[in-house]
Amino acid sequence: MSAVDPDLRATRTTCAYCGVGCGILATPDGRGGAAISGDPDHPANFGRLCSKGSALGETLSLTNRLLYPMIRCDKGTMERVAWSDALDHVAHRFQHIIARDGPGAVAFYLSGQLLTEDYYVANKLMKGFLGSANVDTNSRLCMASSVAGHRRAFGADTVPGCYEDLDEADLLVLVGSNAAWCHPVLYQRMLANKQARGARIVVIDPRRTDTVGDDDLFLGLKPGTDTALFSGLLVYLADHGKLDRDYIEAHTSGFDDAMARARGMAGSVGATALATGLSEADVAAFFQVFANTPRVVTLYSQGVNQSAQGTDKVNAILNCHLATGRIGKTGASPFSLTGQPNAMGGREVGGLANQLAAHMGFTPPDIDRVRRFWKAPRIATHEGLKAVQMFEAIARGEIKALWVMGTNPAVSLPNADAVRDAMKKLELFVVSENVVSNDTVEVGAHVLLPAQAWGEKSGTVTNSERRISRQRTFLDAPGEAKPDWWILGEVAKRLGFGAAFDFNSAADIFREHAALSAFENDGGRDFDIGGLKALSDEAFDAMAPVQWPIRLETQPQARFFAEGGFFANDRRARFIAPEIPALRTETTPARPLRLNTGRIRDQWHTMTRSGESPRLGQHLPEPFVEVHPDDAARHGVADGDFARVTTDYGQCTLRVVVSERQQRGMLFAPIHWSEANATGARVGALVAPFTDAFSGQPENKATPASITPYEYVFRGFALSRQPLKLPVHAWGVHVAVNGGHGYLFADNADLKGWQSWLKSFTSDDFAEYKDFGGGVYRAASFSGDRIETCLFIGPARDAGDWNVVKGLFAADTLSNDQRRMLLSGKSSDGLANAGPIVCACFGVGRNTICESIVAGARTAADIGAKLKAGTNCGSCIPELKRLITQTGSGDAGERKLAAAN
């Protein structure tokens, strides 16, 4: 921090990662980096940041940045082109394909990391002017079931509560949410409530995650049975007189059907226990505490949403809150935690295939209204294809042009190998990106458009509590990177839609977006930020975090629905009668386990940003699969070894973590790794592509799978200042480290091959340790006193201490002793160091001799008497005498003098 130029002021912005939407103070260092700290004034985090947010400063380097537009030329290579050429090309190709095959032949696939303004322009272009609703987004994988559940129950995609409720609740129920890792700042807020106010926490999850505290109630239910649990709860609430009859009467409909369905499914504690695999005692304990605690917030996330019955799960939860009137009240509400920084903003502009715009759908009045507002005669009139279906249509050749912005579907979509194959068939494949290479780009993008990244771009994002915050620019955009809205607008102009895309700034777009939200609204639509439609450029720049709705003439409100006021035509909420829980797939003898997938604490999505941070690379550096000990024993896999996980869709090779926290019959693998940073660890390739009938969200957490041990003879790691390309036969993973690039790997090939691989690119200043017979090879090359590259390979678990070597690699200079011990791969801290040997006969080192001189030895014979040095062959005696002269004339001599005085 002290290195920061005091003239460089902190910019208030919003975190690039999850949906908590934490405020950040970014202070540029003037060298392309920035110091990052939490914004104490931001109501999402009040200055706190999680590990990922804190490390944002480590992710700003331009390594792997896409800096210029590129087009694949006839030779097949990507060539740099001018922006105008790239834009002309994109516009011309889109125009051609639409003219030939109709608007259904083109699609946009967007990202919850786009800013609202980018999203707005993309949505407007595709739905309003290209005439197709084939605009979908990676949010489909994230919270589409919550959107669908909200719309079914509330008539709109409304999050009724706010973060303050987490402070005010007496009971916090987390369903399918590892908030401790995925929404850490909110989780800390819940813990603070638990400590200060004694709020209870219940965690419902097939996996015992770090979200479960020692004194929390943990319900490790069978996967996919959440609906049964909450149906049982609804019954329990009814049977114990805990319903809010007045609220049900005044503000809802459909209660009786929902209750009948619930009774049929889980009519008692016992039936609920049976349906969910939980103990009756645990079920009863949960029901009781829920029933008796009016202030309850139920938070749900991917464990609920990523399911072929995700929408029903959401509604089963909402049913319980509606039935008790615990909605939109202080400390009482259902609460969907969103995974991405701007999933909410995307929902607001309507950037999903089954929405039109501004929380309006494909009803004739909505279509007409938006058509008039946009002056868009060719507006799409029916829903487009949702993510999974969109890529299936690409595979079938029905969609011929795809523009991907800011996301990595080759990694993140289910059945990702098929997705990759599908994209290869595209006639036009445009990617707007920050990075020059990732798995999606490598599939064979035809056009790469450099988009501005976090810290460069400017606009707004909306967090899980409907709070709109500014992401602001604090770094110059590198190369020719441009805002996504500008790129889209330029293509729109070239397609002849200039009048509708005459935006000069994000503020211009935001004003139009705000105006649309208020257009003919009159309180009939939840999303209304009409109060911001006349914001000046300056006011937009200065805009403090603000929660919607922000209607023109009414007071702001933090919550919805405490007094009803739903957004269906009858203004009532709907109870939904959910289907009996059933996973879409069955396990078989060949696929006896179910694969659950999810995030880890310190990585984000496909790691194109978080993977750059050395700090974040420390926590869990390798792709892994977690297995219950019984399953590990049954399938012959051991902790720390490797295993192949196979499903009907693909195969991965992962490190095994054996853990009691995993349910029997379940595997868990994180989603983050890809071909770009690991070998055979792209877990999306394993996931079945079955989706929820309402939300289109895929069931990412229950794919039937098998696991078999996979043996590697050698393990190792490499560290390098420059990126390395590991030999193709190795399994490996890239890990960001201080000072360069780290690679952890495993292999079965000959060690000599690794030696020649390394020597093919390292300098002559080279040290190596060879014990081929013992299966060990270690080597390092140097540039001056600094390690340039090093490689450690050994038999399983004996390659060397990665952390020790990483520490030495990070240093700018190595001492001679450090260099001498480097290839031991072990810490030499605390080892006695006698110094270079002076007396060879008795192995007496210089440090030892100098100590004896300081202690009073005055002649070689003195030293000989003490240490034996010089008493055999005597050839070191001249050096002993020299040492006496050197050492004696120094401090020892002075000491003698001092003593004489």
Next chain:
Amino acid sequence: MSEPLVIVGNGMAAARLVDELTKTGLGRYAIAVIGDEPRLAYNRVLLSSVLAGETTTQDIELRPASWWRERGVTLKYNCRATEIDVGRRELKIVGDESIPFSKLVLTTGSSALRLNVPGADLAGVHTFRDSRDVDLLLTLAAQKKRVVVVGGGLLGLEAAYGLAKAGSPVTLIHLMDRLMERQLDAPAAALLKSLVERKGIEILLNANTARIVGETQVEGVELVDGRRIDADAVIFAAGIRPNITLAKEAGIAVNRGIVVDDHLQTGAADIFAIGECAEHRGTCYGLVEPAYEQGRVLAQHLAGREAAYGGSVVATNLKVSGVSVFSAGEFMGGEGSESIVLSDINHGTYKKLVISDGRLTGAVLIGDVGDALWYLELIRTRQPTQRMRADMMFGRSLALRSEAA
């Protein structure tokens, strides 16, 4: 009455033997030492340091005259023994004087080999063996004479280093394809070569001397392949030969050296030999340490105690031209053995450990010799090293810490 014990030769082995004898068998023997060098026993190993100016010729004296006197030793230096009369138990010395002995110990050492090539007898051809040689070489160096050292073993390297340091332009020529081939493997020798070259010494390998060129005085060296090196002087340092003439002429069994048994006794009763002149179990050692071990054993034996010499595990452990070099055991490896190698050539380090049957059996170290004696101990004691195989290379303290862990 003390028995007369006569030692022929006044070198390091003799001094050590006297030291050991006076500790173990004081009073039993009346000791006389007969040596042909004109000074008290000195540390021959340090001659190269004298040559290099790192120490003075006075400083290398092993023991002062008083030390010998206090131990009652009759010291005759600058005095050559000419004959042993085995039957009469008498040693004849120059001037036909006879010295009777009850026990005789030969520590006659060895001499530098002179190559049998044309011109080997020219003025300016020297050897590097004793104190007198060093004085001569220092004169050459002071005059910046160009010197060719013949022989890339320990002796030749020491001579070359000393001369170069004393100021002479030096070329070292060696018959073999690598330096110190009996102590070093090829990579170690290559590293040593580059380290020695850094000190300004030119080294020619595969250099077979055809003749020394010159009329009366050395003018250069011509190699068999036709190369010619101009020089003002040539130093032969291409090997040593045990001094066995005295024994041989007395009818004592000799081979390359004077043949001794495990009590260091020669074929003749009460006549012993130790040091470089002795051949034990077919081996003539050219290093100081076996001589010291032999001295220790012989002193015990002469004191009437049980002691036997079983041979030395040869280790080279010294600074060669300022470079630390260690070599011991079966360092070349071979059938059934495995090698572990650590090299950091730019930092002057090469280490090879040879393992067979789960034990350390040989080692070569250049530069980093900090654990040389530990390796030597492991080699000598043949203790199992399998458990510390992974760390052994990086020294005793790391290996023992890991083993303890």
